[in-house]
Structures are given as structure tokens and as C-alpha cells.
Amino acid sequence: MLHTLASHRQFWESPRYILFSYMLINDTLLVLCSILLFVLFLAQFRLSIIVCMSLIFVATVTFLNTPFILATMSLERYVAIFYPLRRPAAWRADCIWAVILPTLLISFMIPTIELCLGKQYPGTSAFTTMVLCRSKDINNSPLLMLIKISLYGFFFVAVALTILFTYIRILxxxxKMRQDQAVGKALHTVLLHGLQLLLCIMTFTQPATEQAHVVRVPWLREQIPFFNYFFFALLPRFLSPVIYGLRDETLRAHMKRAILCSSPEITPQQMVEVLLVEVSQRAAGRSS
Incomplete structure (x- = not known):
């Protein structure tokens, strides 16, 4: 899907597809890092502190970035519906970086705070000391945990309110425009973004669900982390290609041709038009 988006210029002229590409890259990094960390933990494989913290840093940044991208994409649908002809400058394809960059900087906030306020262990080396790679094993400071929970709650509430606002306005x-399919499709897209955000928020129930064996839930304790990881970490990321990829007719058509290794049929009339354009461009170049 990323190859399809990168291979056609028309996708880079739309802020919608640029944001979608940004989300795909972010989710790909998150899935790769989280799968690696999950497998290493299940195998009880130890890493040096510097390698472990690097993986956790990338996983945390991409995890936090997901809800911000969801809010940004919902706002983009809002702008496309209410300002179709006069988009604000920041929401144009050539200036969309002005929206992407702040979300990325905010996502770096918590991991950076965690590194700065991290608990120091005398006699340990970041390069030679081997540890099980879990965030709570690397740094279990109560103050840091309180800061993380507070910031997580604030960010996710802000994103939830943003998605709710865009959903109500588009609804x-x-x-008013019952026959407009574009408005209806945008409404469904924002609703699916809300579902993604809900699944992301459910990640914070991990401490409670991992203690479910206390209330005699007939699951082995080893199965509960896998359940949390699959439903609340992987599943929301797999929804993104469905929401924007398979539901989008233009992208779906290009992906189908790429998978089948086929090219679109060109009619004789289209060939004549292409030749006329090339001739006119060469004539203009000679005259200049």
C-alpha cells in the first residue's frame, strides 16, 4: 500500500493521502517494535539497557502518535466538507507538514520525560547490563507513572473531544445534504476513527485485565498479555488500511493493478491527447 501511494503523484497532491501515508509509516514502526518486544519478553531474552530503551522509545512515540494522527485525519475530513474550495493554508498538500510536525513533537514528550526523570541504578552500564525489556522493569518510578497517566489521560480526552466534535458537525x-455521498462517507470515516481511538484507550486497562485471575477468570495468566496485545495494540493498527485503503475507490483500483501486475487500458483518443501535450510542450520550449 505504501508502494502504491509513493508511486503515483496524485496521492501526494492530496492532504488526505499524505496523512494516510504518515499513519501507515507510524503504525508499521509501532507493529514492528511491539512485536519484537513482545516476542523477546515471551522468550525471556535479555537485551542491553541502551538497546531496550531505544526500542521502548520508538514504540512509545509511535503509540502516542496514533491518536494524534486520528484526530488530524478527522479534522482533515471536517475541513474537506466545510471548506472544499478555500482550505486553510495548513491543510493544503504543500503545507500539511505544519500539522504533522506538532503531533510528532508532542508524541516525543512523554518518552523524553521518561528518559530525563529515569531512575539511576549505580553500578550498572547501559551497554553491558542485560535486562528483560519491559518499560516497568526499566523505570518503575511512582512519580513518573503518575506523570505518564496524567498526560495519557489528557491527550486521549483531547483527541476524543476532537473526533466527537467533527463527527457531530459532519452528522x-x-x-442537510442527504443525497451527498461524500458527506456520508466522511461521517462513516470519522466514526471508524472513534472506534480506533476506543481500542487504543483500552490499552490502559492492561493492569486490571492482567489481574483478572484474582476474580477466577478461567484463563491462564500467560494468555492475558497476548489477549491485550492482539486486541488493543495490533487490531487498531490493522483497521487503518481498511478504513482508508480498501474503502477508497481510487487507491483500491491502483492497488489492484499493482497486485495483478497490470496497467490501465489506454484508448487511442488518450494516446492522441498525450502526443498533442508533448508536442505543445516541445514547441513552447523551443520558442522560449
Missing amino acids: LEAR
Whole structure:
């Protein structure tokens, strides 16, 4: 899907597809890092502190970045519906970096705070000391945990309110324009973003679900982390290609041709038009 988006210029001229590509890259990094950390922990494989903290840093940044991208994509749908002809400058394809960069900087906030306020262990070396790679094993400071929970809660509430606002506004617009398919599709997209955000928020129930054996839940304790990881970490990331990839007719058509290794049929009329354009461009170049 990333290859398809990168191979066609038309996708880079739309802020919607640029944000989608940004989300795909972010989720790919998150899935790769989280799978590696999960497998290493199940295998009880120890890493040096510097390698472990690097993996946790990337996983945390990409995890936090996901809800911000969801809010940004919901706002992009809002702008596309309410300002179709006069988009604000920041929401144009050539300036969309002005929206992407702040979300990325905010996502770096918590991991950076965690590194700065991390508990120091005398007599340990970041390069030679081997540890099981879990965030709570690397740094279990109560103050840091309180800061993380507070910031997580604030960020996710802000994103939830943003998605709710865009959903309500697009819903009201859809009632006025019942025959407009674009508005209805945007409404469904924002609703699916809300589902993604809900699954992301459910990740914070991990401490409670891992203690489910106390209330006699008939699961082995070793199965509960896998359940949390699959449903609340992997599943929301697999929804992104479905929401924007398979539901988008243009992207779906290009992906189908790429998978089948086929090219679109060119009619004689289209060939003549292409030749006329090339001739006119060469004539203009000679005259200049």
C-alpha cells in the first residue's frame, strides 16, 4: 500500500493521502517494535539497557502518535466538507507538514520525560547490563507513572473531544445534504476513527485485565498479555488500511493493478491527447 501511494503523484497532491501515508509509516514502526518486544519478553531474552530503551522509545512515540494522527485525519475530513474550495493554508498538500510536525513533537514528550526523570541504578552500564525489556522493569518510578497517566489521560480526552466534535458537525451537515455521498462517507470515516481511538484507550486497562485471575477468570495468566496485545495494540493498527485503503475507490483500483501486475487500458483518443501535450510542450520550449 505504501508502494502504491509513493508511486503515483496524485496521492501526494492530496492532504488526505499524505496523512494516510504518515499513519501507515507510524503504525508499521509501532507493529514492528511491539512485536519484537513482545516476542523477546515471551522468550525471556535479555537485551542491553541502551538497546531496550531505544526500542521502548520508538514504540512509545509511535503509540502516542496514533491518536494524534486520528484526530488530524478527522479534522482533515471536517475541513474537506466545510471548506472544499478555500482550505486553510495548513491543510493544503504543500503545507500539511505544519500539522504533522506538532503531533510528532508532542508524541516525543512523554518518552523524553521518561528518559530525563529515569531512575539511576549505580553500578550498572547501559551497554553491558542485560535486562528483560519491559518499560516497568526499566523505570518503575511512582512519580513518573503518575506523570505518564496524567498526560495519557489528557491527550486521549483531547483527541476524543476532537473526533466527537467533527463527527457531530459532519452528522448535522449530512442531515442537510442527504443525497451527498461524500458527506456520508466522511461521517462513516470519522466514526471508524472513534472506534480506533476506543481500542487504543483500552490499552490502559492492561493492569486490571492482567489481574483478572484474582476474580477466577478461567484463563491462564500467560494468555492475558497476548489477549491485550492482539486486541488493543495490533487490531487498531490493522483497521487503518481498511478504513482508508480498501474503502477508497481510487487507491483500491491502483492497488489492484499493482497486485495483478497490470496497467490501465489506454484508448487511442488518450494516446492522441498525450502526443498533442508533448508536442505543445516541445514547441513552447523551443520558442522560449
